[in-house]
């Protein structure tokens with residue numbers, strides 16, 4: 328193997344592997360260094376997202392939802408299922424197969440595009456060189472025209488609940504339970520806590536989520552967060568806000584968690600405990616001190632809007648840099664950087680990145696929340712539409728939630744859209760496209776939406792912005 332490449336990418340997660348494929352497609356000789364190994368000691372591509380994140384968690388979310396439907400949701404359609412049971416090891420094995428299929432698919436894409444996968448741990452040295460140490464300790468140095476660091480992130484550990492991989496697990500361990508825990512504790516009511524809490528809750532666990540903050544989903548639009556909180560409560564998720572975990576004790580196959588609230592100290596006993604208190608950038612031991620790369624105060628690699636680090640010809644993308652820790656944000660940064668290396672004037676629109684919590688119903692958002700617009704003093708108007716007024720949602724017996732559209736009071740330009748409801752992730756994408764093209768709420772209102780679809784709820788929310796909704800009573804004066 329040559330040790331000279333136009334581009335060396337460190338990390339083969341969604342940010343790194345996409346950057347590598349794009350760079351190769353643009354005619355640049357490209358290597359991608361990855362430290363993850365499979366059980367045979369071969370390099371494994373795909374990073375957290377494919378191996379222990381987005382994809383396996385969605386596989387379990389879907390399996391557990393089907394079980395829940397069979398047990399509790401089909402009766403209303405006149406379908407009776409007697410004695411639905413769940414084979415947890417079979418469910419986990421199916422998830423494993425999907426992961427294998429997708430990670431193998433990236434190896435195929437690398438081959439097809441001519442990306443060289445290099446097994447080992449990469450470290451950036453001065454002079455755009457990358458030192459790679461393989462599993463046996465062999466070291467080689469790659470000479471790079473440009474470097475793209477896409478080293479990702481790691482779960483945060485907290486001293487009150489040290490992960491032991493058995494009773495106390497992080498998001499990775501929570502994808503491997505071989506039986507349904509009777510009582511499951513979750514620390515953190517963030518994205519991971521809610522998704523994994525839903526999986527095991529639907530399979531029969533009695534789930535308690537302990538969240539230190541008083542506010543539920545503070546990053547989300549508060550009207551939508553409140554609606555989501557009500558729905559999750561109705562589903563049986565016991566989310567305790569203002570509950571800061573202060574300690575844990577493992578004894579006799581159980582874990583006792585201590586937490587404090589405004590009322591004082593409390594304890595709860597669980598069969599398993601998931602720690603989901605956030606992730607941190609994987610930026611340690613990633614570059615030599617003379618490489619010129621710097622970190623910001625939170626440990627993220629410091630980059631500008633074009634993902635350029637302070638070292639010439641060294642870029643960083645994805646979870647290891649500022650911005651939301653989302654696979655699609657990392658992938659798009661990877662594409663932008665590959666194109667800029669190839670001399671194209673590419674840039675990212677950071678104002679138009681959707682985010683989703685894959686509970687059922689899903690919670691999805693793009694753009695500004697109402698509280699952000701208020702804080703920034705931006706004049707705005709809003710329109711909402713509840714799914715209970717959607718024929719399609721009622722037909723599917725899936726009518727919890729609403730769509731909320733925010734537009735500029737004077738220009739009518741769409742500023743944000745927030746949804747809790749069926750297929751929220753796909754619905755919000757319609758608004759992402761509209762926003763990317765600078766659409767006004769009226770543009771969406773004048774668009775023909777197929778009937779009967781869930782998408783009509785987006786249309787009606789856009790109509791409601793100026794009091795023109797058809798299928799609900801408009802509260803505001805029409806313009």
Ligand SMILES: NC(=O)c1ccc[n+]([C@@H]2O[C@H](COP(=O)([O-])OP(=O)(O)OC[C@H]3O[C@@H](n4cnc5c(N)ncnc54)[C@H](O)[C@@H]3O)[C@@H](O)[C@H]2O)c1
Pocket residue numbers: 485514515516517518519520522537538539540570571572573603604605606651652653682683684685
């Ligand atoms: N669907 C998705 O897009 C998706 C899925 C999974 C993860 N992610 C990303 O991964 C990252 C990590 O997710 P996450 O859910 O771990 O983090 P998060 O930051 O979304 O939530 C962590 C929560 O834990 C709480 N917390 C911290 N310490 C606590 C304590 N001692 N006691 C009680 N509560 C405590 C915090 O207040 C916070 O609300 C996020 O950036 C997320 O966006 C995204």
